[in-house]
Amino acid sequence: MGRLTGKVAIITGAGSGMGAEQARLFGKEGAKVVGADMNVEALQKVVDEIKADGGDAIAIKLNISSPEEWENAIHTAVETYGKVNVLVNTAGVAGPFVAKAHEHDPDEWDKLLAINLKGSFLGSKYAIPEMIKDGGGSIVTISSIAATLGGQGGTGYGAAKAGLIGLTKNIAVDYGKDNVRANVILPGQISTPMSASLETEEAKEIKQFYLNKTPLGHFGDPSDIANAALFLASDESNFITGVELPVDGGVMAN
Structure with a gap:
Protein backbone atom coordinates (compact mmCIF):
# COMPACT_ATOMS: atom_id res chain seq x y z
CA MET A 1 0.00 0.00 0.00
CA GLY A 2 1.30 3.50 -0.84
CA ARG A 3 2.10 5.97 1.87
CA LEU A 4 -0.63 8.34 0.61
CA THR A 5 -3.26 5.83 -0.47
CA GLY A 6 -6.74 7.28 -0.06
CA LYS A 7 -5.57 10.88 0.19
CA VAL A 8 -6.30 13.75 -2.18
CA ALA A 9 -3.33 16.09 -2.54
CA ILE A 10 -3.24 19.54 -4.13
CA ILE A 11 0.26 20.54 -5.24
CA THR A 12 0.99 24.01 -6.57
CA GLY A 13 3.83 24.62 -8.98
CA ALA A 14 3.38 21.05 -10.20
CA GLY A 15 4.40 21.82 -13.76
CA SER A 16 8.14 21.88 -13.14
CA GLY A 17 10.97 21.60 -10.63
CA MET A 18 10.16 20.64 -7.06
CA GLY A 19 6.40 20.68 -7.58
CA ALA A 20 6.57 18.29 -10.53
CA GLU A 21 8.78 15.91 -8.58
CA GLN A 22 6.34 16.00 -5.65
CA ALA A 23 3.39 15.32 -7.95
CA ARG A 24 5.08 12.29 -9.51
CA LEU A 25 6.13 10.87 -6.13
CA PHE A 26 2.74 11.47 -4.50
CA GLY A 27 1.06 9.75 -7.45
CA LYS A 28 3.34 6.72 -7.05
CA GLU A 29 2.49 6.63 -3.35
CA GLY A 30 -1.24 6.37 -4.01
CA ALA A 31 -2.47 9.97 -3.72
CA LYS A 32 -5.04 11.38 -6.09
CA VAL A 33 -3.04 14.37 -7.30
CA VAL A 34 -4.53 17.74 -8.13
CA GLY A 35 -1.68 19.49 -9.92
CA ALA A 36 -1.87 23.26 -10.18
CA ASP A 37 0.29 25.62 -12.22
CA MET A 38 0.12 28.61 -14.53
CA ASN A 39 1.93 26.65 -17.25
CA VAL A 40 -0.85 24.28 -18.24
CA GLU A 41 1.12 22.64 -21.05
CA ALA A 42 3.99 21.63 -18.76
CA LEU A 43 1.54 20.63 -16.03
CA GLN A 44 -0.43 18.37 -18.36
CA LYS A 45 2.76 16.50 -19.25
CA VAL A 46 3.35 15.78 -15.56
CA VAL A 47 -0.26 14.65 -15.11
CA ASP A 48 0.06 12.38 -18.14
CA GLU A 49 3.22 10.86 -16.65
CA ILE A 50 1.41 10.14 -13.39
CA LYS A 51 -1.45 8.45 -15.24
CA ALA A 52 0.95 6.44 -17.42
CA ASP A 53 2.56 5.20 -14.23
CA GLY A 54 -0.81 3.97 -12.94
CA HIS A 75 -14.13 23.30 -5.69
CA THR A 76 -12.75 21.31 -8.64
CA ALA A 77 -10.72 19.06 -6.34
CA VAL A 78 -13.74 18.31 -4.15
CA GLU A 79 -16.05 17.88 -7.13
CA THR A 80 -13.60 15.43 -8.73
CA TYR A 81 -12.36 13.47 -5.74
CA GLY A 82 -14.77 14.30 -2.92
CA LYS A 83 -12.32 15.83 -0.44
CA VAL A 84 -8.96 17.50 0.21
CA ASN A 85 -6.46 15.92 2.61
CA VAL A 86 -3.12 17.42 1.66
CA LEU A 87 -1.97 20.80 0.37
CA VAL A 88 1.60 21.38 -0.73
CA ASN A 89 2.34 25.05 -1.31
CA THR A 90 5.30 24.85 -3.69
CA ALA A 91 4.74 27.51 -6.35
CA GLY A 92 6.92 30.57 -6.06
CA VAL A 93 9.17 32.97 -7.91
CA ALA A 94 12.75 34.11 -7.34
CA GLY A 95 13.65 37.74 -6.99
CA PRO A 96 16.96 39.44 -7.75
CA PHE A 97 19.58 37.46 -5.85
CA VAL A 98 21.47 40.55 -4.75
CA ALA A 99 18.56 42.93 -4.15
CA LYS A 100 19.44 45.04 -1.10
CA ALA A 101 16.69 46.98 0.64
CA HIS A 102 17.64 50.41 -0.74
CA GLU A 103 17.93 48.96 -4.25
CA HIS A 104 14.73 46.93 -4.22
CA ASP A 105 12.02 47.94 -6.68
CA PRO A 106 8.71 48.34 -4.77
CA ASP A 107 6.72 46.67 -7.55
CA GLU A 108 9.07 43.67 -7.48
CA TRP A 109 8.65 43.54 -3.69
CA ASP A 110 4.86 43.46 -4.04
CA LYS A 111 5.09 40.71 -6.65
CA LEU A 112 7.32 38.55 -4.44
CA LEU A 113 4.98 38.84 -1.46
CA ALA A 114 1.84 38.33 -3.55
CA ILE A 115 3.12 35.07 -5.00
CA ASN A 116 5.49 33.68 -2.39
CA LEU A 117 3.48 34.57 0.71
CA LYS A 118 -0.10 35.46 -0.18
CA GLY A 119 -0.37 32.44 -2.48
CA SER A 120 0.28 30.02 0.37
CA PHE A 121 -2.08 31.93 2.67
CA LEU A 122 -4.89 31.69 0.13
CA GLY A 123 -4.30 28.00 -0.53
CA SER A 124 -4.43 27.30 3.19
CA LYS A 125 -7.47 29.53 3.72
CA TYR A 126 -9.58 27.65 1.20
CA ALA A 127 -8.23 24.14 1.80
CA ILE A 128 -8.51 24.08 5.60
CA PRO A 129 -12.36 23.97 5.75
CA GLU A 130 -12.36 20.95 3.44
CA MET A 131 -9.70 19.23 5.53
CA ILE A 132 -11.74 19.80 8.68
CA LYS A 133 -14.79 18.24 7.01
CA ASP A 134 -12.78 15.06 6.40
CA GLY A 135 -11.33 14.86 9.90
CA GLY A 136 -8.04 16.66 9.35
CA GLY A 137 -5.21 17.08 6.91
CA SER A 138 -1.66 18.18 6.30
CA ILE A 139 -0.35 21.44 4.85
CA VAL A 140 3.26 21.41 3.67
CA THR A 141 4.70 24.73 2.62
CA ILE A 142 7.97 25.15 0.74
CA SER A 143 9.86 28.13 2.08
CA SER A 144 13.66 28.55 1.93
CA ILE A 145 16.71 28.85 4.15
CA ALA A 146 16.51 32.50 3.01
CA ALA A 147 13.70 32.77 5.58
CA THR A 148 16.21 32.62 8.42
CA LEU A 149 19.56 33.48 6.83
CA GLY A 150 20.59 36.70 5.15
CA GLY A 151 22.32 36.70 1.80
CA GLN A 152 20.45 33.70 0.45
CA GLY A 153 18.12 35.21 -2.11
CA GLY A 154 17.57 38.95 -1.82
CA THR A 155 15.62 41.11 0.62
CA GLY A 156 12.10 40.73 -0.79
CA TYR A 157 12.48 37.01 -1.39
CA GLY A 158 13.81 36.45 2.13
CA LYS A 169 3.15 28.19 12.95
CA ASN A 170 -0.11 30.07 13.35
CA ILE A 171 -2.01 27.49 11.32
CA ALA A 172 -0.43 24.69 13.37
CA ALA A 196 19.08 28.02 -13.61
CA SER A 197 20.40 31.59 -13.50
CA LEU A 198 23.18 30.35 -11.24
CA GLU A 199 24.47 28.14 -14.04
CA THR A 200 25.49 31.09 -16.21
CA GLU A 201 29.07 32.30 -16.53
CA GLU A 202 28.05 35.65 -15.03
CA ALA A 203 26.78 33.90 -11.87
CA LYS A 204 29.80 31.63 -11.47
CA GLU A 205 31.07 33.42 -8.35
CA ILE A 206 27.61 33.51 -6.76
CA LYS A 207 27.18 29.78 -7.34
CA GLN A 208 30.55 29.07 -5.77
CA PHE A 209 29.58 31.25 -2.81
CA TYR A 210 26.58 29.02 -2.16
CA LEU A 211 28.56 25.83 -2.67
CA ASN A 212 31.20 27.00 -0.19
CA LYS A 213 28.48 27.43 2.43
CA THR A 214 27.07 23.93 1.84
CA PRO A 215 28.86 21.26 3.95
CA LEU A 216 27.77 18.45 1.62
CA GLY A 217 29.44 20.35 -1.22
CA HIS A 218 26.69 20.17 -3.85
CA PHE A 219 23.22 21.48 -4.62
CA GLY A 220 20.19 19.35 -3.80
CA ASP A 221 17.87 17.56 -6.18
CA PRO A 222 14.10 18.15 -6.41
CA SER A 223 13.64 14.58 -5.16
CA ASP A 224 15.22 15.60 -1.84
CA ILE A 225 12.39 18.06 -1.26
CA ALA A 226 9.75 15.66 -2.58
CA ASN A 227 10.81 12.98 -0.10
CA ALA A 228 10.60 15.43 2.80
CA ALA A 229 7.19 16.64 1.64
CA LEU A 230 5.98 13.04 1.35
CA PHE A 231 6.92 12.34 4.95
CA LEU A 232 5.16 15.46 6.23
CA ALA A 233 2.08 14.78 4.11
CA SER A 234 1.79 11.16 5.22
CA ASP A 235 0.46 9.67 8.45
CA GLU A 236 4.06 8.87 9.43
CA SER A 237 4.30 12.45 10.72
CA ASN A 238 1.00 12.44 12.60
CA PHE A 239 2.50 14.00 15.75
CA ILE A 240 4.55 16.64 13.92
CA THR A 241 3.16 20.11 13.37
CA GLY A 242 4.53 23.65 13.35
CA VAL A 243 8.10 22.61 12.55
CA GLU A 244 10.71 24.06 10.20
CA LEU A 245 12.58 21.29 8.37
CA PRO A 246 15.81 22.37 6.64
CA VAL A 247 16.72 20.33 3.56
CA ASP A 248 19.84 22.25 2.76
CA GLY A 249 22.95 20.08 2.67
CA GLY A 250 23.93 21.41 6.10
CA VAL A 251 23.97 25.14 5.39
CA MET A 252 22.02 26.01 8.54
CA ALA A 253 24.43 23.95 10.64
CA ASN A 254 27.18 26.50 9.96
Whole structure:
Protein backbone atom coordinates (compact mmCIF):
# COMPACT_ATOMS: atom_id res chain seq x y z
CA MET A 1 0.00 0.00 0.00
CA GLY A 2 1.30 3.50 -0.84
CA ARG A 3 2.10 5.97 1.87
CA LEU A 4 -0.63 8.34 0.61
CA THR A 5 -3.26 5.83 -0.47
CA GLY A 6 -6.74 7.28 -0.06
CA LYS A 7 -5.57 10.88 0.19
CA VAL A 8 -6.30 13.75 -2.18
CA ALA A 9 -3.33 16.09 -2.54
CA ILE A 10 -3.24 19.54 -4.13
CA ILE A 11 0.26 20.54 -5.24
CA THR A 12 0.99 24.01 -6.57
CA GLY A 13 3.83 24.62 -8.98
CA ALA A 14 3.38 21.05 -10.20
CA GLY A 15 4.40 21.82 -13.76
CA SER A 16 8.14 21.88 -13.14
CA GLY A 17 10.97 21.60 -10.63
CA MET A 18 10.16 20.64 -7.06
CA GLY A 19 6.40 20.68 -7.58
CA ALA A 20 6.57 18.29 -10.53
CA GLU A 21 8.78 15.91 -8.58
CA GLN A 22 6.34 16.00 -5.65
CA ALA A 23 3.39 15.32 -7.95
CA ARG A 24 5.08 12.29 -9.51
CA LEU A 25 6.13 10.87 -6.13
CA PHE A 26 2.74 11.47 -4.50
CA GLY A 27 1.06 9.75 -7.45
CA LYS A 28 3.34 6.72 -7.05
CA GLU A 29 2.49 6.63 -3.35
CA GLY A 30 -1.24 6.37 -4.01
CA ALA A 31 -2.47 9.97 -3.72
CA LYS A 32 -5.04 11.38 -6.09
CA VAL A 33 -3.04 14.37 -7.30
CA VAL A 34 -4.53 17.74 -8.13
CA GLY A 35 -1.68 19.49 -9.92
CA ALA A 36 -1.87 23.26 -10.18
CA ASP A 37 0.29 25.62 -12.22
CA MET A 38 0.12 28.61 -14.53
CA ASN A 39 1.93 26.65 -17.25
CA VAL A 40 -0.85 24.28 -18.24
CA GLU A 41 1.12 22.64 -21.05
CA ALA A 42 3.99 21.63 -18.76
CA LEU A 43 1.54 20.63 -16.03
CA GLN A 44 -0.43 18.37 -18.36
CA LYS A 45 2.76 16.50 -19.25
CA VAL A 46 3.35 15.78 -15.56
CA VAL A 47 -0.26 14.65 -15.11
CA ASP A 48 0.06 12.38 -18.14
CA GLU A 49 3.22 10.86 -16.65
CA ILE A 50 1.41 10.14 -13.39
CA LYS A 51 -1.45 8.45 -15.24
CA ALA A 52 0.95 6.44 -17.42
CA ASP A 53 2.56 5.20 -14.23
CA GLY A 54 -0.81 3.97 -12.94
CA GLY A 55 -1.70 6.99 -10.84
CA ASP A 56 -4.69 9.33 -10.76
CA ALA A 57 -4.27 13.06 -11.39
CA ILE A 58 -5.88 16.15 -12.87
CA ALA A 59 -4.45 19.48 -14.00
CA ILE A 60 -5.77 22.90 -12.95
CA LYS A 61 -4.54 26.26 -14.20
CA LEU A 62 -4.03 28.39 -11.11
CA ASN A 63 -2.75 31.86 -10.34
CA ILE A 64 -2.01 31.37 -6.66
CA SER A 65 -2.33 35.09 -5.88
CA SER A 66 -6.02 35.04 -6.92
CA PRO A 67 -8.67 34.21 -4.27
CA GLU A 68 -11.21 33.43 -6.98
CA GLU A 69 -8.94 30.97 -8.73
CA TRP A 70 -8.13 29.28 -5.43
CA GLU A 71 -11.82 28.88 -4.65
CA ASN A 72 -12.32 27.32 -8.05
CA ALA A 73 -9.34 24.97 -7.60
CA ILE A 74 -10.62 23.71 -4.26
CA HIS A 75 -14.13 23.30 -5.69
CA THR A 76 -12.75 21.31 -8.64
CA ALA A 77 -10.72 19.06 -6.34
CA VAL A 78 -13.74 18.31 -4.15
CA GLU A 79 -16.05 17.88 -7.13
CA THR A 80 -13.60 15.43 -8.73
CA TYR A 81 -12.36 13.47 -5.74
CA GLY A 82 -14.77 14.30 -2.92
CA LYS A 83 -12.32 15.83 -0.44
CA VAL A 84 -8.96 17.50 0.21
CA ASN A 85 -6.46 15.92 2.61
CA VAL A 86 -3.12 17.42 1.66
CA LEU A 87 -1.97 20.80 0.37
CA VAL A 88 1.60 21.38 -0.73
CA ASN A 89 2.34 25.05 -1.31
CA THR A 90 5.30 24.85 -3.69
CA ALA A 91 4.74 27.51 -6.35
CA GLY A 92 6.92 30.57 -6.06
CA VAL A 93 9.17 32.97 -7.91
CA ALA A 94 12.75 34.11 -7.34
CA GLY A 95 13.65 37.74 -6.99
CA PRO A 96 16.96 39.44 -7.75
CA PHE A 97 19.58 37.46 -5.85
CA VAL A 98 21.47 40.55 -4.75
CA ALA A 99 18.56 42.93 -4.15
CA LYS A 100 19.44 45.04 -1.10
CA ALA A 101 16.69 46.98 0.64
CA HIS A 102 17.64 50.41 -0.74
CA GLU A 103 17.93 48.96 -4.25
CA HIS A 104 14.73 46.93 -4.22
CA ASP A 105 12.02 47.94 -6.68
CA PRO A 106 8.71 48.34 -4.77
CA ASP A 107 6.72 46.67 -7.55
CA GLU A 108 9.07 43.67 -7.48
CA TRP A 109 8.65 43.54 -3.69
CA ASP A 110 4.86 43.46 -4.04
CA LYS A 111 5.09 40.71 -6.65
CA LEU A 112 7.32 38.55 -4.44
CA LEU A 113 4.98 38.84 -1.46
CA ALA A 114 1.84 38.33 -3.55
CA ILE A 115 3.12 35.07 -5.00
CA ASN A 116 5.49 33.68 -2.39
CA LEU A 117 3.48 34.57 0.71
CA LYS A 118 -0.10 35.46 -0.18
CA GLY A 119 -0.37 32.44 -2.48
CA SER A 120 0.28 30.02 0.37
CA PHE A 121 -2.08 31.93 2.67
CA LEU A 122 -4.89 31.69 0.13
CA GLY A 123 -4.30 28.00 -0.53
CA SER A 124 -4.43 27.30 3.19
CA LYS A 125 -7.47 29.53 3.72
CA TYR A 126 -9.58 27.65 1.20
CA ALA A 127 -8.23 24.14 1.80
CA ILE A 128 -8.51 24.08 5.60
CA PRO A 129 -12.36 23.97 5.75
CA GLU A 130 -12.36 20.95 3.44
CA MET A 131 -9.70 19.23 5.53
CA ILE A 132 -11.74 19.80 8.68
CA LYS A 133 -14.79 18.24 7.01
CA ASP A 134 -12.78 15.06 6.40
CA GLY A 135 -11.33 14.86 9.90
CA GLY A 136 -8.04 16.66 9.35
CA GLY A 137 -5.21 17.08 6.91
CA SER A 138 -1.66 18.18 6.30
CA ILE A 139 -0.35 21.44 4.85
CA VAL A 140 3.26 21.41 3.67
CA THR A 141 4.70 24.73 2.62
CA ILE A 142 7.97 25.15 0.74
CA SER A 143 9.86 28.13 2.08
CA SER A 144 13.66 28.55 1.93
CA ILE A 145 16.71 28.85 4.15
CA ALA A 146 16.51 32.50 3.01
CA ALA A 147 13.70 32.77 5.58
CA THR A 148 16.21 32.62 8.42
CA LEU A 149 19.56 33.48 6.83
CA GLY A 150 20.59 36.70 5.15
CA GLY A 151 22.32 36.70 1.80
CA GLN A 152 20.45 33.70 0.45
CA GLY A 153 18.12 35.21 -2.11
CA GLY A 154 17.57 38.95 -1.82
CA THR A 155 15.62 41.11 0.62
CA GLY A 156 12.10 40.73 -0.79
CA TYR A 157 12.48 37.01 -1.39
CA GLY A 158 13.81 36.45 2.13
CA ALA A 159 11.04 38.52 3.70
CA ALA A 160 8.33 36.59 1.83
CA LYS A 161 9.85 33.25 2.74
CA ALA A 162 10.16 34.29 6.40
CA GLY A 163 6.48 35.12 6.38
CA LEU A 164 5.72 31.52 5.45
CA ILE A 165 7.20 30.36 8.75
CA GLY A 166 4.88 32.65 10.69
CA LEU A 167 1.92 31.54 8.58
CA THR A 168 2.73 27.88 9.19
CA LYS A 169 3.15 28.19 12.95
CA ASN A 170 -0.11 30.07 13.35
CA ILE A 171 -2.01 27.49 11.32
CA ALA A 172 -0.43 24.69 13.37
CA VAL A 173 -1.61 26.26 16.63
CA ASP A 174 -5.01 27.47 15.44
CA TYR A 175 -6.08 24.20 13.78
CA GLY A 176 -4.35 21.53 15.82
CA LYS A 177 -7.64 20.77 17.56
CA ASP A 178 -9.11 20.05 14.13
CA ASN A 179 -6.29 17.60 13.33
CA VAL A 180 -4.95 19.90 10.62
CA ARG A 181 -1.16 19.89 10.68
CA ALA A 182 1.08 22.51 9.10
CA ASN A 183 4.82 22.26 8.55
CA VAL A 184 7.34 24.19 6.48
CA ILE A 185 10.34 22.92 4.53
CA LEU A 186 13.40 25.14 4.18
CA PRO A 187 15.27 24.08 1.04
CA GLY A 188 18.82 25.16 0.40
CA GLN A 189 20.03 25.51 -3.17
CA ILE A 190 18.14 22.97 -5.28
CA SER A 191 18.82 22.34 -8.97
CA THR A 192 15.57 23.49 -10.57
CA PRO A 193 14.57 25.82 -13.43
CA MET A 194 14.26 28.61 -10.82
CA SER A 195 17.96 28.30 -9.97
CA ALA A 196 19.08 28.02 -13.61
CA SER A 197 20.40 31.59 -13.50
CA LEU A 198 23.18 30.35 -11.24
CA GLU A 199 24.47 28.14 -14.04
CA THR A 200 25.49 31.09 -16.21
CA GLU A 201 29.07 32.30 -16.53
CA GLU A 202 28.05 35.65 -15.03
CA ALA A 203 26.78 33.90 -11.87
CA LYS A 204 29.80 31.63 -11.47
CA GLU A 205 31.07 33.42 -8.35
CA ILE A 206 27.61 33.51 -6.76
CA LYS A 207 27.18 29.78 -7.34
CA GLN A 208 30.55 29.07 -5.77
CA PHE A 209 29.58 31.25 -2.81
CA TYR A 210 26.58 29.02 -2.16
CA LEU A 211 28.56 25.83 -2.67
CA ASN A 212 31.20 27.00 -0.19
CA LYS A 213 28.48 27.43 2.43
CA THR A 214 27.07 23.93 1.84
CA PRO A 215 28.86 21.26 3.95
CA LEU A 216 27.77 18.45 1.62
CA GLY A 217 29.44 20.35 -1.22
CA HIS A 218 26.69 20.17 -3.85
CA PHE A 219 23.22 21.48 -4.62
CA GLY A 220 20.19 19.35 -3.80
CA ASP A 221 17.87 17.56 -6.18
CA PRO A 222 14.10 18.15 -6.41
CA SER A 223 13.64 14.58 -5.16
CA ASP A 224 15.22 15.60 -1.84
CA ILE A 225 12.39 18.06 -1.26
CA ALA A 226 9.75 15.66 -2.58
CA ASN A 227 10.81 12.98 -0.10
CA ALA A 228 10.60 15.43 2.80
CA ALA A 229 7.19 16.64 1.64
CA LEU A 230 5.98 13.04 1.35
CA PHE A 231 6.92 12.34 4.95
CA LEU A 232 5.16 15.46 6.23
CA ALA A 233 2.08 14.78 4.11
CA SER A 234 1.79 11.16 5.22
CA ASP A 235 0.46 9.67 8.45
CA GLU A 236 4.06 8.87 9.43
CA SER A 237 4.30 12.45 10.72
CA ASN A 238 1.00 12.44 12.60
CA PHE A 239 2.50 14.00 15.75
CA ILE A 240 4.55 16.64 13.92
CA THR A 241 3.16 20.11 13.37
CA GLY A 242 4.53 23.65 13.35
CA VAL A 243 8.10 22.61 12.55
CA GLU A 244 10.71 24.06 10.20
CA LEU A 245 12.58 21.29 8.37
CA PRO A 246 15.81 22.37 6.64
CA VAL A 247 16.72 20.33 3.56
CA ASP A 248 19.84 22.25 2.76
CA GLY A 249 22.95 20.08 2.67
CA GLY A 250 23.93 21.41 6.10
CA VAL A 251 23.97 25.14 5.39
CA MET A 252 22.02 26.01 8.54
CA ALA A 253 24.43 23.95 10.64
CA ASN A 254 27.18 26.50 9.96
